[in-house]
Amino acid sequence: MNIEKNAMPTHRFVLPFERLPATLPIFPLRNAVVMPGAQLPLNVFEPRYLNLVFDSLGAERMIGMVQPDSAAKGEHQPKLYRTGTAARISSFSETPDGRLLIVLTGVCRFDIREEIPTTRGYRRVVPDWDRFRDDYELSGPVPGDPGKIMELLKEYFQRKNLNPNWPVLTQLPLPVLVNVLITQLPFDVPERQALVETVSIEERYAKLLGLLEFEMVAARVGTDAKPH
Structure with a gap:
């Protein structure tokens, strides 16, 4: 990344x-x-x-x-x-x-x-x-559990066979991490644009979390549905 x-x-x-x-x-x-x-x-x-x-x-x-x-x-x-x-x-x-x-x-x-x-x-x-204007304020706290998105990311990167720089990711302030993920992760155009247009970091974080959760649930269902 x-x-x-x-x-x-x-x-x-x-x-x-x-x-x-x-x-x-x-x-x-x-x-x-x-x-x-x-x-x-x-x-x-x-x-x-x-x-x-x-x-x-x-x-x-x-x-x-x-x-x-x-x-x-x-x-x-x-x-x-x-x-x-x-x-x-x-x-x-x-x-x-x-x-x-x-x-x-x-x-x-x-x-x-x-x-x-x-x-x-x-x-x-x-x-x-x-x-x-708030794009110039990327160091403030974001309501929610930072550990939740990190757990989702571990599963996401594992399923995508990606090897991110975890030491760097874990040190980023959560607002910067959210923006980096929006930039880098392979979302569809409308999904990515919806994130770009979301003004507040709180709403942006919630939408990003929702997209990751939806994709992981879909991936788990797809894996479970495959014949053994």
């Missing part, structure tokens, strides 16, 4: 909430979200998105990740979900064949107020940050 241990809003490279940009270039990508405090690696090769990265590196280093909404049809380009996450380019490297390998670190979610025209191939929006 990609985690930046110092990716809290007080990180010296993170813009203060009051200085978040008035416009934001966006990278619409299905099943790719990056919640605040989590990291997302991207392989960038399309010319328009290379333009986006280079332009961002020359400005605030901020990119908005928004999922396309396959249920809504656009006339010329895919419709977008209303809510995404702004992330900073925390590292990048070039490849000999002309690609960029970048790592995005999530900063703050936003709602799309409007889309504005551009001349560089990629899309740009006017973000509304107001609902997500």
